[in-house]
Amino acid sequence: MSVTMMRAAGPRVAAAALAALVTVGGLQAAGAAEAGTTPILAHRAEATFDITKHTVAITDHIVVPAGLAFLRLGDGLAVTRLARAGQPPLAPAKVLTRVDDKPADGGPWQRLDLAAAGLAGGGELDLAYGGMFNSPVDQVEFSRENVGGEISATISAEGIYLASSSGWLAGADSTLATFDVSLDTPAGYETVTQGRRTEHFDEGGRLRTRWVSGDPSDSLDLVANRFVITCETIRDGLESCTYFLSDDPALRTTYLERTRAYIAMYEEMIGPYPYAKFATVENWFPTGYGMPSYTLLGGQVLRLPFIPYTSFGHEIAHNWWGNSVFVELSEGNWCEGLTTWSADYHYKELESPAAAREYRRNLLKEYAAYVADPAKDFPLKDFHNRHSGATRAVGYGKSMMAFHMIDRAIGRGKFLAALREVAATHRFRAASWGDFLRAFGLDDAFAAQWLRRTGAPSLALADVRFGANEVSFRLTQAAPAYDLDVPVVVSGPGGDSEHIVHLTGLDASFKLAVAGATKLAVDPDCQLFRHLDPAEIEPTIAQVYGSDRRVFVTDGAAGPQAEAALAFAHAFTESDSVQIVDGALPADDRTAVLVNPGAALLAKVAPAGLTVAGRSFYLDGTRYSLDATDLVFAAPDPRRPGATLLVVVCGSPDRLPGLAGRVSHYGKYSWLALPAGQGRVERGNWPAGASPLLATR
Numbered sequence: 072m073s074v075t076m077m078r079a080a081g082p083r084v085a086a087a088a089l090a091a092l093v094t095v096g097g098l099q100a101a102g103a104a105e106a107g108t109t110p111i112l113a114h115r116a117e118a119t120f121d122i123t124k125h126t127v128a129i130t131d132h133i134v135v136p137a138g139l140a141f142l143r144l145g146d147g148l149a150v151t152r153l154a155r156a157g158q159p160p161l162a163p164a165k166v167l168t169r170v171d172d173k174p175a176d177g178g179p180w181q182r183l184d185l186a187a188a189g190l191a192g193g194g195e196l197d198l199a200y201g202g203m204f205n206s207p208v209d210q211v212e213f214s215r216e217n218v219g220g221e222i223s224a225t226i227s228a229e230g231i232y233l234a235s236s237s238g239w240l241a242g243a244d245s246t247l248a249t250f251d252v253s254l255d256t257p258a259g260y261e262t263v264t265q266g267r268r269t270e271h272f273d274e275g276g277r278l279r280t281r282w283v284s285g286d287p288s289d290s291l292d293l294v295a296n297r298f299v300i301t302c303e304t305i306r307d308g309l310e311s312c313t314y315f316l317s318d319d320p321a322l323r324t325t326y327l328e329r330t331r332a333y334i335a336m337y338e339e340m341i342g343p344y345p346y347a348k349f350a351t352v353e354n355w356f357p358t359g360y361g362m363p364s365y366t367l368l369g370g371q372v373l374r375l376p377f378i379p380y381t382s383f384g385h386e387i388a389h390n391w392w393g394n395s396v397f398v399e400l401s402e403g404n405w406c407e408g409l410t411t412w413s414a415d416y417h418y419k420e421l422e423s424p425a426a427a428r429e430y431r432r433n434l435l436k437e438y439a440a441y442v443a444d445p446a447k448d449f450p451l452k453d454f455h456n457r458h459s460g461a462t463r464a465v466g467y468g469k470s471m472m473a474f475h476m477i478d479r480a481i482g483r484g485k486f487l488a489a490l491r492e493v494a495a496t497h498r499f500r501a502a503s504w505g506d507f508l509r510a511f512g513l514d515d516a517f518a519a520q521w522l523r524r525t526g527a528p529s530l531a532l533a534d535v536r537f538g539a540n541e542v543s544f545r546l547t548q549a550a551p552a553y554d555l556d557v558p559v560v561v562s563g564p565g566g567d568s569e570h571i572v573h574l575t576g577l578d579a580s581f582k583l584a585v586a587g588a589t590k591l592a593v594d595p596d597c598q599l600f601r602h603l604d605p606a607e608i609e610p611t612i613a614q615v616y617g618s619d620r621r622v623f624v625t626d627g628a629a630g631p632q633a634e635a636a637l638a639f640a641h642a643f644t645e646s647d648s649v650q651i652v653d654g655a656l657p658a659d660d661r662t663a664v665l666v667n668p669g670a671a672l673l674a675k676v677a678p679a680g681l682t683v684a685g686r687s688f689y690l691d692g693t694r695y696s697l698d699a700t701d702l703v704f705a706a707p708d709p710r711r712p713g714a715t716l717l718v719v720v721c722g723s724p725d726r727l728p729g730l731a732g733r734v735s736h737y738g739k740y741s742w743l744a745l746p747a748g749q750g751r752v753e754r755g756n757w758p759a760g761a762s763p764l765l766a767t768r
């Protein structure tokens with residue numbers, strides 16, 4: 072063994088002892104021994120990388136808790152030594168079996184039988200193994216619903232990326248682990264992972280780094296590349312770093328500034344940041360991941376101007392929700408809803424009440440679009456992760472609205488106090504929806520209605536009578552009835568006033584004392600998670616994404632135009648099987664996507680305010696040339712009331728296939744004017760129809 076290993080052996084003991092005592096923001100960080108009843112594996116691993124051969128050689132000393140049946144190790148890794156600590160080696164074939172069933176996150180894999188290794192009662196295991204990881208990364212693209220996902224491990228001169236799902240370190244389901252990993256890479260290849268970097272030195276053309284992560288987590292992903300690293304101290308014991316593939320002072324400044332601002336915001340909102348660092352890491356292929364104490368973003372995503380102000384904050388918020396307060400899944404995954412509330416939604420609240428309202432309304436529109444088919448709906452208790460528009464609309468949207476309704480019901484002060492309580496009592500432990508509901512002071516009725524039940528209330532307004540000093544009305548809802556605090560906004564000479572009426576049954580009458588009332592609106596600000604009435608929703612692009620049964624309609628021309636339309640259809644559906652018809656809307660109820668339709672069909676579907684004439688189109692009085700700008704819009708389907716179709720008018724067959732990916736970012740809009748090159752996508756929404764939940768004098 073090399074001299075570098077000797078040097079590592081000395082400081083290890085001291086560093087491990089320090090890690091257990093480290094304090095963050097005054098609270099003692101929970102170490103392995105404090106993490107409750109969850110079994111903890113402890114790894115002390117050394118990994119040596121060969122980027123030309125795409126291989127890694129690993130030795131891992133694992134402390135195994137009692138009662139574990141087996142460990143999972145990546146397929147294709149060759150185990151050369153396997154022994155209980157201090158015992159003679161065992162024959163790997165007696166302990167390892169290859170398992171072909173595919174677990175959710177990959178497979179096949181190797182099963183290491185802990186009883187056969189004499190570790191049924193726990194103990195220490197020494198493993199030496201190695202293998203090749205060489206997944207091609209040039210095909211990785213952002214998918215609408217499945218971000219990244221495909222690559223689990225690769226080792227090359229371009230970079231090293233080892234996701235835990237590759238099984239590069241042994242792990243067990245539902246078992247947390249602590250990690251102490253020493254990494255040997257070619258000089259210049261800087262490594263980054265969770266935890267604190269405790270060693271970093273060059274020797275003999277190699278770089279040696281060591282990361283100690285003494286707080287339990289469910290997995291460890293590792294990245295290495297020729298990073299330019301910049302760090303700054305946020306406060307004692309906490310630093311913020313950027314790991315970028317090239318020096319980019321403006322970008323670095325933005326991310327360091329945002330990191331500081333988000334951590335300050337969340338420390339005040341939720342409690343102490345749980346780790347010793349936060350790193351923003353640039354990846355050389357597209358990813359958008361939040362890991363404990365770092366985020367891994369593809370270079371393109373990193374440079375999108377809105378990312379530092381949206382997704383980046385969401386990933387930082389996950390360091391509290393999900394990464395350090397773990398998710399107890401048996402009652403459903405609360406984590407995305409709460410992270411969305413704490414990040415995406417909270418930023419809208421800080422912007423303005425109107426922006427927050429628009430955000431809530433968009434969530435209800437998404438629910439209407441993606442869960443229009445009741446068969447796609449499911450209760451929040453069954454949400455684990457998102458893999459479709461419907462799972463996002465429920466697992467993120469409905470969940471976020473559940474937290475919003477609780478916030479409204481108990482008030483911001485109590486709401487945040489409860490979040491802080493759960494964060495403090497469940498740091499490095501799993502929390503369930505029930506833990507949150509108890510902290511909020513809510514009983515099981517909330518869970519029965521919002522977590523265990525599928526669907527959403529549908530409200531209707533009737534018999535509105537405006538008197539001189541009062542306004543009376545009836546509210547009805549579809550069966551079975553929800554127990555709801557319904558906001559009703561009454562407008563009169565004194566301005567708008569909000570009243571909360573309590574609706575418990577299917578039908579109830581109410582009377583509000585408001586003099587000279589002229590207008591009454593039921594939940595106009597979308598404070599409730601509910602089915603929007605179709606009349607409340609303008610056509611949006613998302614409604615077309617929400618349909619599984621789509622047909623593409625072209626103008627019937629052959630040649631490059633038809634080929635481009637086909638390529639667009641494949642990209643739009645993210646599928647190889649698409650149906651294309653020529654010329655006219657088919658006489659069935661499939662959702663239609665019109666790709667460069669003929670003039671007559673176009674005129675039939677274009678809403679008021681939009682005209683397409685020759686190589687130009689006019690939108691609300693603005694002229695655009697199709698030489699430089701493409702048009703995409705959602706419109707009412709003339710075949711079916713309430714249904715939406717999509718129209719794509721593209722000035723060039725070269726640009727058409729690429730439009731599908733661009734459009735996918737703008738589902739909540741009705742129309743887009745997309746510049747041919749770089750530049751801002753103009754977008755907007757058609758006006759919504761008159762709400763049936765609104766009455767005027």
Ligand SMILES: [Zn+2]
Nearest residue numbers: 385389407410
């Ligand atoms: Zn998230």
